[in-house]
Ligand SMILES: O=C(O)C(=O)Cc1ccc(O)cc1
């Protein structure tokens with residue numbers, strides 16, 4: 044049983060920081076085994092466009108990067124001497140870049156740990172959890188470049204892409220990190236202390252569980268609440284938590300999902316499905332219960348409920364607004380990173396009312412992978428890396 048009403052929303056944003064503002068998500072960096080093919084996958088399936096390139100032809104002798112974008116979402120992927128990272132994690136998110144003001148203040152005063160400062164290219168990577176890094180991107184003066192220093196306009200012209208239906212994804216709504224057990228709180232503290240984030244929302248494992256497995260989650264955000272990062276950790280249940288499955292297969296903590304915001308989820312999901320994106324399913328009983336509950340709800344869902352049901356889009360709401368969301372299956376061989384498509388109407392929270400249906404759908408997949416097994420305290424057998 045999952046009780047979603049007793050999760051905690053935090054009203055106290057704290058003082059507005061005078062310096063060191065985190066403005067927004069700037070771009071997400073993936074480290075993958077083959078950047079050209081991965082970029083093509085995200086363009087074909089998710090509607091990104093090739094933007095910029097860095098590689099042998101541009102004088103980059105060690106790194107090949109393809110930058111792709113869709114409206115305000117910029118993804119930038121790399122391929123270089125990263126065999127340890129690749130062997131351990133497979134393809135995944137290496138870095139999340141924020142656009143910031145006063146990077147020096149964040150590093151010197153707030154203690155965001157700097158390991159490399161790239162002179163005159165506005166990039167300041169800092170370590171975060173596991174092998175994930177954050178990069179601060181600062182524009183001391185208006186920036187006229189295409190993407191970042193070192194990039195040239197892409198050479199790729201894929202005639203297929205203009206023939207495919209638009210996917211209508213506009214910006215990164217939130218990014219979720221998974222931690223091993225008992226490692227969530229130190230990570231939360233880092234965001235609060237070094238980036239001056241505040242707590243936005245949290246749920247514990249008494250609320251977040253299915254019959255089998257459980258997790259805890261805390262959402263942190265910047266002062267302007269433009270950057271939201273939920274951090275999860277597994278909790279003991281009868282079977283292995285989905286978070287533990289991620290940690291086992293990613294070989295440590297990392298980014299579990301990227302949520303992309305749209306203002307037309309029905310069209311976006313219809314078109315993503317036409318492009319071959321695989322989504323998790325939701326049982327019919329979810330929609331029977333939803334229709335019943337909506338009869339007495341204070342809000343009215345504008346979308347055609349039959350269409351939402353057909354596409355298996357989830358709905359959560361409170362007295363003032365609602366959200367629509369759907370989750371993809373993992374986007375690489377390992378059951379690690381997946382994507383979410385989300386639309387919001389006056390609703391800033393997370394879909395707690397959907398957690399039971401969502402987690403059961405995730406567990407159906409986990410079971411099909413042979414990983415919904417009894418929880419033990421022993422070290423799990425090594426997965427396939
Ligand atoms: O509501 C949302 O945006 C979520 O992303 C829900 C969620 C929470 C925890 C998970 O492990 C997976 C999904």
Ligand SMILES: [Fe+2]
Pocket residue numbers: 217219300302383
């Ligand atoms: Fe999400």
